[in-house]
Amino acid sequence: MRYIEPHAHMVSRTTDDYERLSLAGCIALSEPAFWAGFDRSSAAGFRDYFDQITVFEPVRAAKYHIAHYSWLCINPKEAEDMGLAREVMSLIPERLKRPNVLGIGEIGLNKNSRNELAILEAHIELAAQYNQLILVHTPHLEDKLKGTRLTLDALDAHPEIRPERVMIDHVEEHTIQLVLDRGYWAGMTLYPDSKCSVPRAVDMLEEYGQHRIWMDSACDWGHSNPLAVPRAILELKRRKHSQAFIDQIVFQNPKTFMEQSGKFVI
């Protein structure tokens, strides 16, 4: 079954993973800029990383007939150093023109600190200025509800940001309603041992419906599974959901959201 993986950190994965994604039916994926598992020591590290996800990874993905798209930002974890954050942000505008760049992301909060919030607001302003889509990372565990509220408030406060052009990723049972009620898109990240398991995600789909929702694996350098979305498809089939319902969640919804960029073509 065809599907889109809308959140994958392929710089951390092998070509075998690209092959497995392709064999499982993945025809397109998007790669948000994020923390690499270690703090980079200078803006030059980000310049190379931006080249990697806008130039190198699309070529690697194409060998497996997967269209590769990306998002640019400095992630909240490294944004604590505001001088570095501003320097990295200055690299972004000219790179937004690259053909596979869909917008600004994954921005957001990690520990909900004052510096993180200031850089989040600066990214929101950048997205508004260049009319970009936004992909948001929400914090983990005890910081999630507060961080989600702070993020939505910052987005709502900007007069030019339209909720239907913003994806709030890593929602869980206690944040999904809040996100959908305020008009934003909600992403469910399927992780082996944190965020959201496959059965929990399918429970949420059954409760909240299939509108403005996607699922992703957010596979990265840590314990994660690039084939998490196909596993969710299997669970949906086991629970007797229709082909049309499944197709909307794993294909039509990410396509609809990302097509708003004007660049996403499959």
Ligand SMILES: [Zn+2]
């Ligand atoms: Zn991510």
